[in-house]
């Protein structure tokens with residue numbers, strides 16, 4: 001399908017595709033096995049200027065949008081959804097700063113993020129606040145010129161490897177979501193402690209860890225926007241980043257599909273290629289159709305965001321639901337087409353299946369996305385009455 005990408009977007013896609021084939025694919029299995037953070041690949045990404053994409057030009061970025069980020073995330077994820085996350089997780093961690101930071105804060109932090117010298121992480125989730133993000137308990141108390149943060153964030157992508165942490169904490173616990181505020185915390189700040197590193201089913205090349213604040217004192221200038229805006233910033237951040245998860249899911253699905261087609265053409269049973277059997281053909285046809293449908297929705301949402309739409313929460317959630325579910329179905333079918341070989345770690349498709357699962361879970365489970373979509377539909381309907 002032709003998505004009429006601009007020349008620039010085609011070039012970005014080609015560059016990202018080449019990078020994925022040359023630098024990510026050859027080491028994907030190794031990092032999946034060891035679960036080490038892929039620093040050498042991340043450094044190459046930085047050299048390739050991929051971290052500049054979504055940062056405005058005045059802060060050393062390329063001034064690209066969600067569409068550019070989507071294309072790169074998709075291409076990287078075709079090779080490895082975990083390694084792609086070093087970049088996508090940094091974009092997520094950067095969004096609160098882009099959404100609510102002032103010029104001084106942007107000047108201070110964005111150039112290092114653009115060069116890839118610093119990675120970012122977004123800290124919202126807590127042990128008792130997953131889907132119910134409004135139930136966070138981490139507090140930030142203003143004392144003189146400093147806020148003191150206390151609490152535990154967990155399942156933090158890029159936790160322990162990022163230099164900058166955008167954190168949602170309660171400045172006024174009595175006000176619930178209206179008492180939350182957003183902050184930026186730098187690695188090396190006393191009281192910022194990295195806890196348990198998670199041992200995960202998939203996306204194992206991505207670092208996921210606990211981030212603990214123990215009397216962590218940060219200058220009051222690190223508040224992003226005003227007190228009380230934190231929950232809104234978190235929600236806007238997620239609205240903007242969910243198409244990125246969808247793009248990751250899309251890349252994972254496409255990667256598994258490409259392997260499945262190749263395998264089906266070459267695998268011979270009953271004296272012929274299994275691709276000649278209708279049972280396999282119909283599976284491949286459905287997989288291709290589902291992937292294309294997901295791609296069409298993701299690109300449309302990305303374009304909607306980049307063209308300045310104000311409210312895209314519903315469409316953003318739709319892209320994640322669709323692509324996450326497609327990724328799970330397509331990767332499971334890819335394993336099925338590989339048969340017994342698909343179940344073995346020597347073959348690439350079981351990793352895609354493990355990597356796909358998280359896209360139905362993080363940045364809001366697909367059940368939460370359906371709730372968000374339904375909420376929008378009902379609100380829109382009431383407005384038109």
Ligand code: COS
Pocket residue numbers: 122124125130131132133134177178231232235236238239313362363364365368372
């Ligand atoms: N943009 C801007 N503001 C938003 C918003 C959005 N997309 N969604 C909600 N808000 C505002 C609401 O307008 C409301 O503001 P007021 O108090 O001023 O009226 C406030 O935020 C609270 O909204 P709501 O009552 O809808 O919040 P809930 O506690 O019911 O939570 C969900 C809403 C479930 C959607 C939210 O908790 C969520 O997204 N959960 C999933 C979290 C998630 O994705 N976690 C992944 C962690 S990051 S990897």
